[in-house]
Amino acid sequence: MRYQSTREQLLKAVIKANEVDLIRLSAGNISTRTEDGLVAITASGVKYRTMTTADISIVDLDGNLIEGLKPSSETPMHTVIYRNLPDVGSIYHTHSTFAITFAMLGDEIPMANLELLVCGAPIPVAAWACPATTKAGEVTVGIFKDRPGLKVILLRKHGLVAIGADLDHAFDMAFNAEVGFQSYYQALVLGKPEPVTAEQFAEVKAVYHL
Numbered sequence: 001m002r003y004q005s006t007r008e009q010l011l012k013a014v015i016k017a018n019e020v021d022l023i024r025l026s027a028g029n030i031s032t033r034t035e036d037g038l039v040a041i042t043a044s045g046v047k048y049r050t051m052t053t054a055d056i057s058i059v060d061l062d063g064n065l066i067e068g069l070k071p072s073s074e075t076p077m078h079t080v081i082y083r084n085l086p087d088v089g090s091i092y093h094t095h096s097t098f099a100i101t102f103a104m105l106g107d108e109i110p111m112a113n114l115e116l117l118v119c120g121a122p123i124p125v126a127a128w129a130c131p132a133t134t135k136a137g138e139v140t141v142g143i144f145k146d147r148p149g150l151k152v153i154l155l156r157k158h159g160l161v162a163i164g165a166d167l168d169h170a171f172d173m174a175f176n177a178e179v180g181f182q183s184y185y186q187a188l189v190l191g192k193p194e195p196v197t198a199e200q201f202a203e204v205k206a207v208y209h210l
């Protein structure tokens, strides 16, 4: 089987994301570029708990199957992002609970904590697009292009897309976003969260060289 090392890296990413509930059952999907310009992505309808390297599909940038099982139904969303954003090496698309919660409300999430700050907050909610369509990716591309520091966008009534230079980076963005959303949600339940001020943001940026 070709692309063994990419398959192993992607499977590891799947197991890690499943363990922390970023993805579950067969909802959500993860992809990464291969060394030769193709895309490795989780197969369609395979439960993450039982997934093996044989369940990783290899597609080209137009989503045509090159090797393996039928790719995730949401492949068009991933490939349109790779076609338009050459610096993106990996994508996590999650149906994580707090991402879905805020994606249902539709309002941009402010820079309320450091976890959201590293994701490039405020986090926008993209226009509605049906899952498994190219449009589901297109609605994020323009926003990502306009805001180079932004790594996470909520998909309206659906979930989130996190981009990164590689699988570890994209995982960190998806995980930080979920922790940031959960904390923000809890703060909203308890009271009125204070946003990070422009001055505080500048201070953090200087310390962390963001």
Ligand SMILES: [Zn+2]
Binding pocket: 028, 074, 093, 094, 095, 131, 158, 159
């Ligand atoms: Zn989805």
